[in-house]
Amino acid sequence: MLAGGFTYYATKSTSVANERKRLFIISQKGQKFTPNNLNLKRGDIIEIFNDDGDLLHHAYIQSKHFSYDSGDQTPGSRHDVTMSEVGTFTVLCGIHPRMKLSIKVEETPKN
Ligand SMILES: [Cu+2]
Numbered sequence: 806m807l808a809g810g811f812t813y814y815a816t817k818s819t820s821v822a823n824e825r826k827r828l829f830i831i832s833q834k835g836q837k838f839t840p841n842n843l844n845l846k847r848g849d850i851i852e853i854f855n856d857d858g859d860l861l862h863h864a865y866i867q868s869k870h871f872s873y874d875s876g877d878q879t880p881g882s883r884h885d886v887t888m889s890e891v892g893t894f895t896v897l898c899g900i901h902p903r904m905k906l907s908i909k910v911e912e913t914p915k916n
Pocket of ligand 1: 861862899904
């Protein structure tokens, strides 16, 4: 659980051997994404958490190769997005045009 703030990321074990997916929790408190800038590896998951009191949010990504739409995000809700494509993406909020989160996704190095 989050304690009054945000966590940059927490690792989450999966059932797949030798594969660890990283989970990055994004706060929406104060009508802003925190953090507002992320460098990720392909396959990382962002969890967009509406911890902004009783406000509704609506996160989305629109790009040529990757799109996402959370729908209406009710207070307290969490929406996970697997960043499966390499590139630079902007997460916006359909309700609050000033909310912006920049994400750069790089290829996962092969071991
Ligand atoms: Cu919003």
